[in-house]
């Protein structure tokens with residue numbers, strides 16, 4: 001049996017246990033950039049795989065060229081598995097070739113006028129998860145110091161980029177990271193602020209960025225923050241047939257009954273209440289339905305979600321471009337109408353903004 005280790009707070013640098021003061025409202029810049037992320041897309045399964053190409057996709061120029069074309073989005077979330085491209089010691093030196101590849105993508109997107117959310121994805125040991133095939137293990141005491149060391153490098157590297165580049169320190173914190181997340185985020189934010197005093201940073205709650213954990217999220221007193229949640233309800237529908245979910249969800253589940261609609265709306269209402277109470281914008285950073293869901297039900301789900309998010313003023317980014325949830329068919333070289341239309345077709349709420 002695999003031994004599970006607890007992440008030790010002692011592994012954090014000295015200032016880790018910051019007091020967690022009361023919340024302040026978001027700046028105009030954070031509000032504006034949250035709106036710019038709206039109707040965005042996740043470039044998923046490209047460089048969040050252990051090595052680019054392992055999950056069937058690469059960061060290709062043709063994907064970058066889709067951005068801003070034909071009614072498609074001007075906002076990209078770029079999930080990156082930094083940890084598997086960094087030295088295994090505490091310094092976690094990021095491979096210069098990999099760094100240059102990310103630079104080129106970020107800069108090409110910014111040059112197209114895009115708003116870019118750069119994250120850290122799937123540092124499996126941070127959550128205490130099993131490693132993926134092809135993922136390198138690091139010594140337990142080095143797991144957290146490496147997280148901070150990577151963010152120091154990323155933050156310094158991109159410190160001079162346009163404000164349209166945003167950072168998201170960690171995707172979907174869960175597992176053994178949960179009890180530490182508020183402290184770990186406060187610490188990484190402090191570190192990012194040394195080189196990027198005003199860059200907008202995105203943070204989500206524990207339980208894989210679940211809205212039901214918003215109440216546990218403690219925001220440091222920083223106006224340049226956006227809060228994010230991920231919405232995959234109803235999970236039996238959105239993840240039917242997904243090989244990475246155990247036990248595997250059976251196929252043939254439809255959408256959207258009244259009960260399912262309520263489940264979707266409950267999470268969005270938690271987000272809306274958080275916006276009102278805190279003064280910070282909430283981004284739906286991921287939502288989507290896997291391609292094995294029945295096609296008409298998938299289109300209904302997407303239409304329902306879009307309307308439900310937009311009517312509540314919640315910006316959203318679809319998971320994802322060209323893989324199993326994909327809005328774009330990379331083999332045929334065209335958008336999939338049953339996904340594109342409900343998401344990026346004519347606006348449903350013309351009164352908004």
Ligand code: BGC
Pocket residue numbers: 048121171172286319
């Ligand atoms: C994960 C992906 C997964 C998706 C849907 C994302 O947060 O990073 O690997 O495909 O959620 O389950």
